[in-house]
């Protein structure tokens with residue numbers, strides 16, 4: 001059966017490529033999704049890509065990935081990374097479903113408040129500062145993890 005990965009993006013990620021290009025690069029949100037879809041097709045993987053500016057949507061989708069038995073989640077929670085215990089709880093609750101956290105920028109090289117991630121302790125990996133290709137690396141982390149688990 002084809003592997004199925006949910007790719008979630010949090011608040012303001014629909015703005016990349018439009019503003020703050022010095023931080024997030026010039027590729028648009030749609031460009032990032034096209035890149036992920038192209039790389040997923042090469043790996044014969046199904047990706048379900050969603051973006052929301054609302055915390056509860058992200059919590060609902062993490063739960064949906066669990067109940068609908070996706071193989072894993074790639075998530076860039078945006079600023080909710082640094083604030084949301086609700087999202088961290090959701091990620092923790094679906095263990096051992098593998099979750100990889102992605103950040104386009106290197107959150108550790110930025111403001112102090114971005115150094116904290118509430119969900120990172122419950123993720124199998126965190127990828128930061130690799131730009132849009134980080135999403136593809138995250139997808140590969142999930143696929144390797146799933147393969148190793150048999």
Ligand code: CA2
Nearest residue numbers: 012013015016019020078079103104105
């Ligand atoms: O580096 C990342 O991917 C982030 O998750 C992006 C978030 C930020 O809050 C995190 O600390 C790191 C922000 C999403 C993009 O926000 C924009 C705001 C204005 C213009 C363009 C993008």
